Amino acid sequence: MFEYSCTSSRLVNWILSQVDIKHDVVFPKQKNWDFYLRLFYPGDSPSSLFLVGVFDQRECILFIPVNHSTKTEHLKYIDSHLFKKAFRDELGFDGSYFQRIFITCEKDAQEVEKRLLGLNSKADLLVMMLDKLEFRKGGFKNPRLEYRLSKRGFDPEIIPRILTDNQIGIGQDMTKSQFYQTLFHNLNRIWMQGESSVSLRELLKQSIPYWTQYRKSEHKKLFNRIKEELVFVFHEFFKEKLKIEEYCKKANSQPKTIILLPQKPIGKKELNQWVLMQKQSLVYLRDDIKPIAFDLMKLPSP
């Protein structure tokens, strides 16, 4: 039987879509539910994980999206009292109900469950399937949440895409072209505003909301990877109409990587050409090169 598989960002986007002003959600804002999102590194892990804290005055639930590649020792770290205390303090939460829930997709559920059982973990495990979300281990402490979850219509394929992925794996290159679609979208605005250049770092900040949460050293890795890909597609598909250059404000100042933009278009023809070049680039980025591993980035552990 087909087992549903998805990226961490889809799990995160589902959680975020459930903290809403709409009435048919698990955590209605009208009932004072709110959330926060961050990246973190479990223990000494080189891979970042998302963490979504959903809370009201009495209750706080930490959702941690995991998959088959999350190591047992990292699950152990998340399961520890230290982890719980760190995030409780960070959020300043002093209510009585505090719950940790691992969330994963159906394909990875068995593996994650096996590891959690091996750890004698008290944390709960929520699994996203093609037609429903179901607790494989434990459940919400609050029965109202359990009831809302069971009543909520669900289709993982149409979850809103507020957030792009931080763990783009092999075989999931579609999400990679979504990242570049967002990047080109932001570039389009800058171009139409008549700017002649934009800092690549600034563009990435606009395209990845949690960009500032990466460590400085790791920014460089990701930055260079994207830069390398952009240099190629600008040369190959934009015929040098877009260029990446190193710019120094003064002779001895730190160079800044900027994208040089052509003049604002004056006609439909130029616009169509531009869109065509972006489309060709996306097809290339989707199909021809290995995915960007955002998960190589490190974050300060709590």
Place this chain on the structure above:
Amino acid sequence: MIELKNRIQTLIGTNDVIEDDYSFLQPGGNDHLVQFLYKNFSDEYWELDDWNRNSLLVIDISAILGLNFVLDDDAQFASLVVKNTKGHKLVQAILDLRDEFVVIAYYFGESKTCLKINRKFVDFPLLCPCFFNSNHLIGIARDLEIIKQVEYHFEQPVGVFESPIIMKGTFSGRLVKDIFNEYVDKFRDFFNIVFLAGHLTDGTQGTISFQSNGTVKVDACRLTSFLEIVESLFVVLKEKYRILVSEHIISWESLSNGFLKKYNGTPIEYELPYSIDNMEILSRSILKGSKTMELFGIAEKMSRKQWSVKVTEVKTASQLEIELSNDLIRVILREKNAIPLLEKLESYFRHNISAQFESVLF
């Protein structure tokens, strides 16, 4: 509206209070026009207090449109006074600037002149025309004594639907009200009203007409009943903008020294009354835009059931993200200044996908 009424009468009308409710609104001729406009101000505008903001607007109107409006002492209204051929001063237009989101522009005098000035405002980037949807106009039609004419326009694009529906035309004459009610009952999803005209119940027999691009026109009417009907539309529009701004603009914020992120706002969701058959063709069709909405951007398939279309408006550089699935269209709005583009997009969808396409339901 009482304050506005007093202001209009002080500027252009009779001061005879007794005659007020029996007099027709015809101070400068027989044609009157109202246009609802959304305040599409830049951040620099919003940093100012009300007085300075409105003063700056009047300066910009003068500099860009060449219309010399004069701001009242309290900076809540601005008026345009012109001299006619006989050298008499006539009040040509009054802008009601009091609301946070909507400017109501009143034009007086000959129809041609009113329309000419209004065209300038409609193209003015700081004030964008508001749109009435079919439900607004159906509500208004209930208050009319006689419906004289209705124009409707709906045309599903070929390829997006396996059996596209076209429903466009005009009806006028004795049976308009009956047909109108029947269409509302039976074809609401396709009955996209773009023009409505009729008589008010105040006995004046003047014709009042409404266009879906936010215009109300009247040839003879009691000031009181005219303002009543304008107010009913104004209330709906300002509530719509309040909800869009307070609940639907997605903006990220940082907490706890940048380690925690959260966003405010929620995507706008439109549940469709029937399924879209081909999302790829719809994506292309959106990117093509329309006469009033020149767009460009990229469409990408996100999953088996979802397409993402990210659009930029050529004229304003405003942006929207649209997620298409068979029975649901979602729009992600990330800036206040994209609201005029959202309105154009909604109007486009009302013409092509469902006449019931509305971001904020009342």
